[in-house]
Amino acid sequence: MFLFTKLTLICLVAASAVLAASNDQIESKRARHDTGPDLNPDSDFWHGVPGIFFDTITRNAQHEPAYRTEVRSRWTEGNLYFLFVCPYEQLNLKPDPTTAAETNHLWNWDVAEIFVGSDFKNIRKYREFEVSPQGEWIDLAIDLNDPHHGEGWMWNSGFKSAARIDAKAKVWYAFLRIPYAAVDTRTAAPGNTLRINFFRSQGPETNLKQLAWRPTMQATFHVPEAFGTLKLVK
Numbered sequence: 001m002f003l004f005t006k007l008t009l010i011c012l013v014a015a016s017a018v019l020a021a022s023n024d025q026i027e028s029k030r031a032r033h034d035t036g037p038d039l040n041p042d043s044d045f046w047h048g049v050p051g052i053f054f055d056t057i058t059r060n061a062q063h064e065p066a067y068r069t070e071v072r073s074r075w076t077e078g079n080l081y082f083l084f085v086c087p088y089e090q091l092n093l094k095p096d097p098t099t100a101a102e103t104n105h106l107w108n109w110d111v112a113e114i115f116v117g118s119d120f121k122n123i124r125k126y127r128e129f130e131v132s133p134q135g136e137w138i139d140l141a142i143d144l145n146d147p148h149h150g151e152g153w154m155w156n157s158g159f160k161s162a163a164r165i166d167a168k169a170k171v172w173y174a175f176l177r178i179p180y181a182a183v184d185t186r187t188a189a190p191g192n193t194l195r196i197n198f199f200r201s202q203g204p205e206t207n208l209k210q211l212a213w214r215p216t217m218q219a220t221f222h223v224p225e226a227f228g229t230l231k232l233v234k
Contacts, residue, residue, distance in 0.1 A: 028232050115142070
């Protein structure tokens with residue numbers, strides 16, 4: 001009886017460790033070639049790529065199943081790729097959108113966001129990337145130790161993005177292609193690990209949902225202590 005109990009305990013601990021790892025890490029699967037904007041989850045580029053899901057309010061981790069968001073990732077020697085699949089009920093869109101230049105304060109409307117950094121010592125320094133359902137975008141260099149970090153939107157990573165809205169299904173999609181050198185000084189290689197978190201701002205101010213993969217337990221997304229990790233895999 002003792003041996004059975006001990007073995008069972010070991011199995012439960014191992015299972016818990018696997019579950020914990022799956023809850024704080026996303027794997028980015030290597031791609032054989034780069035691609036242009038691809039917003040189709042069933043395309044050759046994205047088909048079969050495992051992702052993560054989140055539906056929690058960032059300030060209190062309350063679940064909102066209607067907004068269960070999927071994120072998938074791939075990588076090449078030159079780029080990191082991400083695909084967001086975002087169910088919605090009502091969109092909050094900026095009037096007169098432009099995709100020819102970045103839109104400062106884009107976070108005041110519906111967006112999908114990535115916070116990513118490679119510095120595991122100075123975790124308050126990272127990059128931020130946002131895309132709206134209309135294809136508007138912004139990238140920012142964040143250093144929370146800098147009193148002027150609000151000027152980080154003037155940084156330019158050279159990332160490319162696209163979006164589309166499926167109004168019938170009430171789902172919108174976002175694609176991001178981020179130059180790997182914009183987020184890491186190392187060469188892209190299997191085993192590289194980055195610090196990362198994913199967010200969404202969803203809906204009008206009267207029913208705003210601030211969603212996070214790794215909830216910050218605060219009103220702000222900018223809590224690097226809450227980040228999970230992204231691992232490059234073959």
